[in-house]
Amino acid sequence: MIDRGPIDCWLSDMDGVLVHEGVPVPGAGDFIEALAASGKRFLVLTNNSIYTPRDLHFRLRAAGLHVPAESIYTSALATADFLKTQRPGGSAYVIGEAGLTTALHEIDYVLTDIDPDYVVLGETRSYSVGAITTAIRLVEAGARFIATNPDPTGPSPEGVLPATGAVAALITKATQVDPYFVGKPNPLMMRSALNKAGGHSETTAMIGDRMDTDVVAGVEAGLETFLVLTGVTEREQIDRFPFQPHHIFDSVADLIPLVAPDKS
Structure with missing residues (x-):
């Protein structure tokens, strides 16, 4: 049993907790303001690797949520941090958007299709059959296979879209090589986020809307877990999982x- 202290560091998922399809969850702005006023450490985590933290800061600000870029940690950043420890100054063939390519450039990685150390798969707005074919051939030739996150689908106003996990399954089917998924629910991303936030597991909380990514990642990293019901998880689904959150709330507003800081 972990001996927990008062929570002085908060990690929060983004989609389904603070925003839902680009619209702020009611009370999310007040929650962020309360965190800022409290002086407690705070980090927004997302498996979305499309955008850089600056991009997400701007998008959240346009929606009325004020989250500093330095308080946003993506699966693309976690992937870059992981590769920097594994093979500094390496090379990668990348399928992804600016969030991923920028993160790899910032660790001095060369992006190439010529004998790369890694094939790195991330989220993108449109997957190219040609790019996927190149990835398959490079993995078959010996490139190590990394994916930013295992999410099979992503949301859009028109309905679900195939996401990183689905495309990774396609490459695996063709090559018989499984990727290493860096993003949630891998505890590696949670430990990297803790290091970035300067928190400790005994005094850090994880807020999420998904049992299969947010809650299990928090449980495996030894964090106090809060499930909110403003995203994909319905209350009646919770007991079906072999792990449980420490707390369940209707919304992050709760x-x-x-x-909130002690005003006494």
Whole structure:
């Protein structure tokens, strides 16, 4: 049993917790303001590797949520941090958007289709059959296979879209090589986020809307877990999982009393 102290660091998922299809969850702005006023450490985590933290800061600000870019940690950044420890100054063939390519350039990686050390698969707005074919051939030739996150689908106003996990399955089917998924629910991303936030597992909380990524990642990293019901998980689904969150709330707005500064 972990001996927990008062929560002084909060990690929060983005989609389904703070925003839903680009629209702020009611009370999310007040929650972020309460965190800022409390002086507690705070980091927004997302498996979305399309955008850089600056991009996401701008998009959240346009929606009325004020989250500094330095308080946003993506699966693309986690992937770059992982590759930097594994093979500094390496090379990669990348399928992804600016969030991923920028993160790899910032660790001095060369992006190439000529004998790369890795094939790195991330989220993109449109997957190219030609790019996937190149990835398959490079993996068959010996490139190590990395994917930013295992999410099979992503949301859009028109309905679900195939995401990284689905495309990774296609490459695996063709090559018989499984990728290493860096993003949630891999505890590696949670530990990297803790290091970035300067938190400790005994005094850090994880807020999420998904049992299969956010909650299990928090549980495996030894964090206090909060499930909110503003995303994909319905209350009646919770007991079906072999792991459980420590707390269940209707919305992140209900957590404000837990983070508001003591005014006594």
